[in-house]
Structure formats: C-alpha cells, structure tokens
Amino acid sequence: MNRQQIGLKLVLDQLGQTLDLRTFDRRLALQKTVYLCQKAGVNLGYPFRWYLRGPYSRELTADAFQILSTPGGLADLTAQGWSLDEKSTKKLAKIRSFLASIPKQEATKQLELVASVHFVIAYNQGKADHPQGIEQTLRKAGKLFSLEEIRNAIGELTTHGFLPKAQARC
Amino acid sequence: MPSASLPPTVSSQKPKLVVDNVHGDIRLTTQEWRIVDTASFQRLRSLKQLQMGHLVYPNATHTRFAHSVGVRAIMERILNRVKIKQAAKPKLLLAALLHDIGHYPYSHLMENVDRVVLTEESLKAGAVGEKVDLHQSESAYPDHEELGREIVSKQPDLLGAIGSQELASEVGHLFSRTKIADQQLSKLIHSSLDMDRMDYLIRDSRAAGVPYGNIDINYLLNQVRMSRSGMLGIEHKALAAAEHLLLARSFVFRVVCQHKTTYGLEEAARQLLCRIRKKGLYKLPTKRKDILGLVTSKQLPTFTDAYLDQIFIQASTHTDAVIKSLARSITSRRPPRLLKEIRAFSKKDEKYGQGALFLRDCKQGLQSLAASSGVPAGQFLICELPSIGFEARGPNVAAAEALKMKEEGAEEMIKVFWPEEAKEPTDIVDVPHSMFHVIGDYVFRTYRLYVAYPEDDQDEVVAQLRQKVAHWGKDS
Numbered sequence: 001m002n003r004q005q006i007g008l009k010l011v012l013d014q015l016g017q018t019l020d021l022r023t024f025d026r027r028l029a030l031q032k033t034v035y036l037c038q039k040a041g042v043n044l045g046y047p048f049r050w051y052l053r054g055p056y057s058r059e060l061t062a063d064a065f066q067i068l069s070t071p072g073g074l075a076d077l078t079a080q081g082w083s084l085d086e087k088s089t090k091k092l093a094k095i096r097s098f099l100a101s102i103p104k105q106e107a108t109k110q111l112e113l114v115a116s117v118h119f120v121i122a123y124n125q126g127k128a129d130h131p132q133g134i135e136q137t138l139r140k141a142g143k144l145f146s147l148e149e150i151r152n153a154i155g156e157l158t159t160h161g162f163l164p165k166a167q168a169r170c
Numbered sequence: 171m172p173s174a175s176l177p178p179t180v181s182s183q184k185p186k187l188v189v190d191n192v193h194g195d196i197r198l199t200t201q202e203w204r205i206v207d208t209a210s211f212q213r214l215r216s217l218k219q220l221q222m223g224h225l226v227y228p229n230a231t232h233t234r235f236a237h238s239v240g241v242r243a244i245m246e247r248i249l250n251r252v253k254i255k256q257a258a259k260p261k262l263l264l265a266a267l268l269h270d271i272g273h274y275p276y277s278h279l280m281e282n283v284d285r286v287v288l289t290e291e292s293l294k295a296g297a298v299g300e301k302v303d304l305h306q307s308e309s310a311y312p313d314h315e316e317l318g319r320e321i322v323s324k325q326p327d328l329l330g331a332i333g334s335q336e337l338a339s340e341v342g343h344l345f346s347r348t349k350i351a352d353q354q355l356s357k358l359i360h361s362s363l364d365m366d367r368m369d370y371l372i373r374d375s376r377a378a379g380v381p382y383g384n385i386d387i388n389y390l391l392n393q394v395r396m397s398r399s400g401m402l403g404i405e406h407k408a409l410a411a412a413e414h415l416l417l418a419r420s421f422v423f424r425v426v427c428q429h430k431t432t433y434g435l436e437e438a439a440r441q442l443l444c445r446i447r448k449k450g451l452y453k454l455p456t457k458r459k460d461i462l463g464l465v466t467s468k469q470l471p472t473f474t475d476a477y478l479d480q481i482f483i484q485a486s487t488h489t490d491a492v493i494k495s496l497a498r499s500i501t502s503r504r505p506p507r508l509l510k511e512i513r514a515f516s517k518k519d520e521k522y523g524q525g526a527l528f529l530r531d532c533k534q535g536l537q538s539l540a541a542s543s544g545v546p547a548g549q550f551l552i553c554e555l556p557s558i559g560f561e562a563r564g565p566n567v568a569a570a571e572a573l574k575m576k577e578e579g580a581e582e583m584i585k586v587f588w589p590e591e592a593k594e595p596t597d598i599v600d601v602p603h604s605m606f607h608v609i610g611d612y613v614f615r616t617y618r619l620y621v622a623y624p625e626d627d628q629d630e631v632v633a634q635l636r637q638k639v640a641h642w643g644k645d646s
Contacts (some may be wrong), residue, residue: 001554002285007302021519043458045284045310049347065518066557071526087305123343125350141350
C-alpha cells in the first residue's frame with residue numbers, strides 16, 4: 001500500500017470503522033466521513049468534487065478498493081509500526097464522537113446533509129452566507145433538504161469544529 | 171453566487187487560429203488568445219504530458235499546452251451537438267482550456283510524492299514506528315485541481331485576461347468540479363465521454379509512436395446525444411467505438427504509462443523527491459503552504475519540468491549513496507532495472523494470491539539481499555502499480571444498487587442509447603452484448619521489483635540479483 005492508503009486505513013482505525021464497500025450506503029458514509037475529516041484538518045489529500053449526492057472523490061474510491069484487494073490490506077497497521085501524528089489523532093477522537101452521535105438509521109442522510117452543506121459554505125457556492133441561500137443552491141442541484149435540516153447541519157458543523165465559528169454566519 | 175458575465179469584447183473580435191496535429195484548425199476567441207498569451211499559461215509548454223515517457227519514446231515530448239488547446243477543441247465539438255444554455259458555453263470552453271493550469275512539474279509524478287513509502291520504511295515497519303503526518307499545516311501537496319483554482323484566481327496575468335475575479339472563480343470551480351452546477355451542466359462535466367481522455371489517448375499514442383490510443387474520435391463525437399433529462403450518451407451504433415475507447419485507455423496505460431523503464435524512472439524520481447523533501451534539500455517545497463505560495467507568486471513560470479531537472483542534477487553528486495544513485499539513474503539515463511514482475515487480470519474486489527506472495531517475499535528478503543549484494547536497500551524499489559480498470563462498476567449489480575451507484579462515481583461511465591429507441595441512455599456495462607458486460611469490473615494488476623544501480627557493472631549485478639529473486643512470489 002502507498003502512504004496515502006496507509007493514512008486512510010489509520011484514519012478509519014482511529015474512527016473505529018471497518019472498511020466495507022459492499023453497499024452504496026457504506027460507500028457514501030466513507031466518502032462523507034473522509035471529506036469531513038479533511039475539512040477538520042486531517043488532510044489525506046483526496047480531491048473532492050461535487051456529484052449528485054454531494055462531495056465525492058473517485059480517487060478515494062479507487063484507493064479503498066485497492067486496500068481491500070491488497071494482501072493484508074485490512075491488517076492492523078499500528079501493530080506493524082505505523083501511527084498518525086498527534087494533532088490528527090486528537091481531531092479524529094472528536095470526529096469519532098460526532099459520528100457516534102448520529103443514529104445509525106439516519107447516518108446516510110445525515111452525513112450527506114452535513115457534508116453537502118459544508119461544501120456549499122466552503123466553496124462559497126451561491127448565497128452561502130444564510131440557510132435560505134444554501135437551501136436554494138442545494139435544491140438547484142436536486143437535493144431537497146428543509147431549512148430546519150440545514151440550520152441543524154450548520155449547528156453540527158460549528159459545534160464539532162468543521163466550520164470556524166466566524167464562518168458560520170448563518 | 172451571481173452568474174459571472176464575459177467581457178463585452180469577446181464575441182466581437184476575430185478568432186485566432188491554432189493548427190494542431192490531432193484536431194486540425196482550432197479557432198480561439200480573442201479572450202482565449204489573451205489567456206494563452208499569459209506567462210502563467212505559457213508555462214504549460216514546459217510541462218511534458220507524459221512525464222518521463224520521452225526517456226523511452228523519444229518523440230513523446232508533447233506538452234500540457236497542446237493538450238489543453240486540444241481539450242478545448244473537443245469541448246467545442248460536443249457543445250455544438252447538445253442543447254445547453256448559451257451563456258454557459260464560453261465558460262465551459264474556458265474551463266476546458268484551463269483544466270490543466272495547475273499541473274506540477276512532471277505532472278502527477280511530483281503531485282504524488284506524498285503517496286511514496288520509501289523501501290526501508292516498508293521493510294522496517296513493525297520494528298521502528300513510522301509516522302504518517304496528516305495535520306493540515308504540515309502535510310500533503312495540494313492536488314493539481316486545487317492549484318489550478320488558486321492560479322486562475324490569484325495570478326494577475328490570468329485574472330486580467332479572464333476579465334473578472336468572479337468569472338475566474340467560476341471557471342476554476344468548473345474545471346475542478348467543485349461547482350454545484352445545475353444537473354444538466356453537472357452531467358455534461360462529469361460525462362465519461364471525457365474530453366480530457368479523448369485528447370490524451372490520441373495525442374499520447376501519436377507522440378509515442380504506438381497505435382493503441384488511436385480511437386475513432388470523429389465517429390464518437392458525431393454519435394453523441396443528450397437525453398431529455400440532460401444525460402450524455404452515444405448512439406447504439408457507436409458501441410464498438412466506445413468499447414475501443416475503453417480498451418484503448420487500458421492499452422495506453424499498460425504499454426506507455428506503465429512501461430517498465432518509464433515507470434522505473436518515475437518511481438526512482440518519486441522516491442528521490444521524497445528523500446530530498448525529508449532532508450529539506452535544494453529548496454524543494456516541504457509543505458502544502460510552500461507550494462501554494464509558489465504557484466501564486468511571480469515564480470510560477472519557473473515551476474516547470476526544468477525546475478525538477480535542476481534538482482535531479484544537483485542530487486546526482488550528493489554524498490548520500492541512495493540519493494546519488496537514484497538521481498544518476500535519471501540524469502545519466504541508466505534506469506532502474508526490473509528484477510521481477512508479477513501480473514494479473516482479475517475482478518476489482520478479488521485478492522490476488524501471487525501478488526501477495528511476491529510482496530511478502532520482497533519485504534522478508536530484501537534486507538538480506540541488500541546485505542549480500544552490497545546494494546543499499548533504498549535502491550530497491552518495490553512497486554505495486556495502480557490497477558488499470560475499465561469502468562466504475564461491473565455488470566450484474568442489483569438494479570436498486572445500480573440506480574444508487576449512478577449517483578456516485580458511476581455517473582462518469584460511458585452511456586449508450588440502447589435499445590435504440592430508448593429515451594435515456596444505459597451504462598455500457600448493462601448492454602448485454604457489450605464486452606464490458608463481461609469484463610467491466612476486471613482490472614490489470616502489476617507488481618514489480620526494481621533496482622536502481624547506475625554503475626558500470628550494472629549488467630552483472632542485475633543478472634545475479636535476478637537469479638536470487640527468481641523464486642519470489644512462488645509457493646514454496
């Protein structure tokens with residue numbers, strides 16, 4: 001495995017997640033989780049682009065499949081001597097608690113919502129400085145989230161440090 | 171964000187002509203010509219398209235400049251065939267022209283330095299801890315699309331030629347696909363009738379002198395159709411041409427990009443740059459912010475292949491034996507020699523047994539091989555090459571799952587209007603008589619072990635090493 005794939009596996013281990021690409025929901029959760037990690041400063045180096053279901057990185061998909069098909073790809077890398085830097089480890093502990101707070105049955109929708117709202121704000125798309133503007137931008141892209149859902153998502157993003165407080169003007 | 175408008179002069183002035191060996195005459199608008207004539211864009215003339223491919227195929231010295239103009243030409247041909255908002259067309263053409271503006275010297279070679287695991291790191295992991303630093307301020311060079319966005323929105327010459335900050339930002343978001351466009355535009359941008367691919371397949375294979383990328387571009391472009399919902403596909407009668415496109419990509423990657431000598435040189439360069447960066451030598455940017463600072467400064471035009479060539483030359487006299495050998499392999503063109511290679515063609519999610527054995531044997535046996543041969547372990551290059559596939563998914567995926575997959579990367583798959591009277595196109599892997607219905611989810615995998623040993627007794631040493639590793643990857 002290359003260093004980026006090793007980093008990805010270490011991040012998932014820190015989050016207590018098993019790499020599993022068998023269903024769409026699991027692949028979506030992986031995409032949005034890694035997107036949020038990167039935006040929190042744990043930079044795995046994957047470029048994310050906008051797709052129908054929000055931020056998506058085909059490079060991440062390719063690496064995830066490569067890890068699964070690599071002999072020993074799912075082995076414990078910490079036991080082999082690899083580790084993450086301390087700042088990233090601390091940030092991942094916070095992200096882990098955020099992920100744990102999402103009810104399992106809502107995980108797909110919630111992650112999609114939070115990551116999509118973040119993307120609109122981070123890349124300053126449309127009128128990204130208020131919830132109505134974000135709702136309009138997302139609706140134009142075919143994503144129907146209510147104003148209340150968007151407000152809650154902004155709250156979650158701010159509370160868990162994915163958005164700096166000054167940027168969450170909504 | 172309000173829609174940015176183009177400067178009023180654009181459409182009123184006479185277009186300029188570029189004569190291209192792939193697409194023939196390409197007419198650029200005055201605004202596009204102004205962009206092309208900036209130092210920031212001219213830099214692309216000094217970035218070779220095929221990284222180190224020219225060290226094997228001597229004529230493969232074509233550049234990102236010609237490719238960028240070529241992609242713009244294909245975009246125009248597609249836009250002429252589909253119904254799309256008139257106002258969006260000039261922006262899409264600018265996005266096509268500028269899509270590679272953020273490439274690093276030797277393109278993906280330098281961009282991927284963060285992915286490198288040095289040989290001794292992979293050998294000693296388990297005995298001594300190896301740290302992966304992902305903290306944002308320290309880590310990871312930005313990808314070339316992010317650099318591209320920075321360049322178009324911050325380099326004064328490009329900004330001036332584009333006309334406004336707003337338009338520059340919109341174009342940057344379009345080519346890096348970070349723009350939340352309306353669905354029709356999004357489908358056009360993400361279509362796997364990817365203009366980038368169509369251009370580089372033909373251009374790269376012509377320059378290299380190999381026939382594998384010679385796709386039927388005219389027929390493909392003439393058979394493009396947009397459905398009522400905005401989905402781009404090709405007519406069923408062009409199915410063979412579409413299959414050829416997918417096969418061509420696979421062949422060009424295997425024959426040209428992953429050529430044993432080219433890949434060996436590029437891996438030596440990646441490992442060399444990784445070592446140089448770790449030691450902080452030759453002012454090679456060590457951090458993300460250094461790269462961002464460089465590409466938004468007046469130094470951008472110097473950030474070309476020659477920038478790395480100078481570093482390779484300096485490194486070829488360094489006192490560290492590994493750094494010196496890796497650099498000399500490149501500067502003296504004494505490429506790393508292939509000691510052993512394992513190949514496989516299997517399903518994307520299948521594990522590959524012989525590859526596993528080979529990697530295991532490399533990791534277990536290299537230290538003693540290095541000790542017995544006197545060649546430092548760092549000069550051995552263990553390579554698990556990027557797998558080469560065809561499409562984002564294979565056939566036989568449950569219908570509900572396939573529908574969902576269209577909403578992730580699978581929207582980039584080639585789509586065919588089949589049956590012929592169909593109103594909406596179908597993913598090529600779901601056309602029962604397409605060969606990709608059978609092999610759509612197969613990938614080529616390659617594992618290699620090289621040695622970078624640019625000395626006069628190279629042939630003898632390599633012959634001995636090959637003998638010693640001949641049984642690696644085989645069941646004992």
